[in-house]
Amino acid sequence: MKEKASIILHCNAVTVEFDGFKAVQGMDFELKRGELRFLIGPNGAGKTTMLDVICGKVRPTAGKVLFKGSVDITRKKEHAIAELGIGRKFQTPSIFHTLTVFENLEIAMSQNRGVFATLRARMRNEDRERMMNQLAMIGLEAKAQWRAGRLSHGEKQWLEIGMMLLQEPEILLLDEPVAGMTDKETDKTGELLHAIAKKRSVVVVEHDMEFVRNFASKVTVMHEGKLLKEGSMDEVQGDDRVAEVYLGKRRDADAGRTTA
Numbered sequence: 001m002k003e004k005a006s007i008i009l010h011c012n013a014v015t016v017e018f019d020g021f022k023a024v025q026g027m028d029f030e031l032k033r034g035e036l037r038f039l040i041g042p043n044g045a046g047k048t049t050m051l052d053v054i055c056g057k058v059r060p061t062a063g064k065v066l067f068k069g070s071v072d073i074t075r076k077k078e079h080a081i082a083e084l085g086i087g088r089k090f091q092t093p094s095i096f097h098t099l100t101v102f103e104n105l106e107i108a109m110s111q112n113r114g115v116f117a118t119l120r121a122r123m124r125n126e127d128r129e130r131m132m133n134q135l136a137m138i139g140l141e142a143k144a145q146w147r148a149g150r151l152s153h154g155e156k157q158w159l160e161i162g163m164m165l166l167q168e169p170e171i172l173l174l175d176e177p178v179a180g181m182t183d184k185e186t187d188k189t190g191e192l193l194h195a196i197a198k199k200r201s202v203v204v205v206e207h208d209m210e211f212v213r214n215f216a217s218k219v220t221v222m223h224e225g226k227l228l229k230e231g232s233m234d235e236v237q238g239d240d241r242v243a244e245v246y247l248g249k250r251r252d253a254d255a256g257r258t259t260a
């Protein structure tokens, strides 16, 4: 019998109000294990607020967020949600510029060690192997001894993603990860996200439609705090309401690449 792909995250009728203004209105969102999902929509659609709700930065006014089916994280604090396995990456990388790439990864690793501290000697080889694997995955093996401040913008983003992965999140939330990247870096990031989604679930808020087209299998479109459309990029692009919503509402900065 074919096993039903399991849902790792379920947002049910989430509403967020800021001083009476509904930034998100009755939003439903389901994410499967090992899924890479793109969340798109015009400015102010409520995308970032949804990520804020999932990671506990913002408490919803109404609705529920369930992790792994039964863990209600709706009212949990940000650090508790992070510990449960939901990692959030913001646009500006929070890496240590004066430390090397390797040292940055070491710090991320030690943050995760906690209860294993007493087993450190035994863990060390295993840790090292995990860090080397992580370095390879983010494509920074050759720059392991570089100070992180010398890395390009894209490489800094990959380093932070690598640091987050060492915390072993089950869900990774990313806000516009390719903003400011070169086309080559953007493509490498798309490949990295696919590699990550082999083991974890990933949600990416994105404005760069060329990037979404190249790397998305399933896309969720939000508009005015609500779910407008969900489906493949072809289905989304062929939808009249989506076209209408995007028409004339593109951000000027993205106009060169954005043609949704």
Ligand SMILES: Nc1ncnc2c1ncn2[C@@H]1O[C@H](COP(=O)(O)OP(=O)(O)OP(=O)(O)O)[C@@H](O)[C@H]1O
Binding pocket: 018, 022, 023, 041, 042, 043, 044, 045, 046, 047, 048, 049, 050
């Ligand atoms: N802390 C806040 N206080 C008041 N209003 C807010 C707050 N955060 C977001 N908003 C408003 O909620 C709406 C949704 O914002 P949000 O940032 O989630 O949209 P978005 O889809 O991520 O947009 P963008 O693509 O521009 O980042 C916007 O109108 C925004 O001004």
